Amino acid sequence: MGNHEEDAIRRQINAIAEAIGAKDLESLEQVYAADVVSYDIEPPLQHLGIEAKLKNWAHVFLVFERATYEVRDLSLVLGDDLALGYAFARLSGTLKNGTATNGMWVRVTYGFRKTDGAWLITHDHVSVxxxxxxxxxxxDLEP
Known part of the structure; x- marks a missing residue:
C-alpha cells in the first residue's frame, strides 16, 4: 500500500470539509457508502444508511449560515481494501442568527472500504x- 492510497483517503476527508463549506449534500454523498453506519454526535445512538447521514449534514446547513470543518492530526492505517482513520475535528462558523461560534473539538474515527476503486466511509464515530x-x-478541550 503506497502513498497513492493514503493520498486518496486524505482527499476524501478534504472533500468532506469542502462540501460542508459549500453546503453541498451531493458532494458529501459521494464520500459515504450507501450502507454507512454513523455514530454521530447527535442522537440517536446510530444513524443507518446514507439518507440518515445526509440528514445530519442537512441539519448542520439549517443551523449554520457559514460552516467550516477542520480536521487535525489525521492518522491512517491501510489494508488492501479496508482502512481506518482517526483524528480530531471541529465544526465552526457563523450561525443563521449571525452568532460566530468556534464550535467544539470532537474525536472522530473513519472506517473506509475501497469499492469500485474509491475509498468510501462505511462507518464514522464522533465523540466527546x-x-x-x-x-x-x-x-472545551483542544488538541
Missing amino acids: PLDIQSGNGVV
Whole structure:
C-alpha cells in the first residue's frame, strides 16, 4: 500500500470539509457508502444508511449560515481494501442568527472500504470525552 492510497483517503476527508463549506449534500454523498453506519454526535445512538447521514449534514446547513470543518492530526492505517482513520475535528462558523461560534473539538474515527476503486466511509464515530462525576460531555478541550 503506497502513498497513492493514503493520498486518496486524505482527499476524501478534504472533500468532506469542502462540501460542508459549500453546503453541498451531493458532494458529501459521494464520500459515504450507501450502507454507512454513523455514530454521530447527535442522537440517536446510530444513524443507518446514507439518507440518515445526509440528514445530519442537512441539519448542520439549517443551523449554520457559514460552516467550516477542520480536521487535525489525521492518522491512517491501510489494508488492501479496508482502512481506518482517526483524528480530531471541529465544526465552526457563523450561525443563521449571525452568532460566530468556534464550535467544539470532537474525536472522530473513519472506517473506509475501497469499492469500485474509491475509498468510501462505511462507518464514522464522533465523540466527546465524558466527565464521569457529572455525566456531562466535556466540550472545551483542544488538541
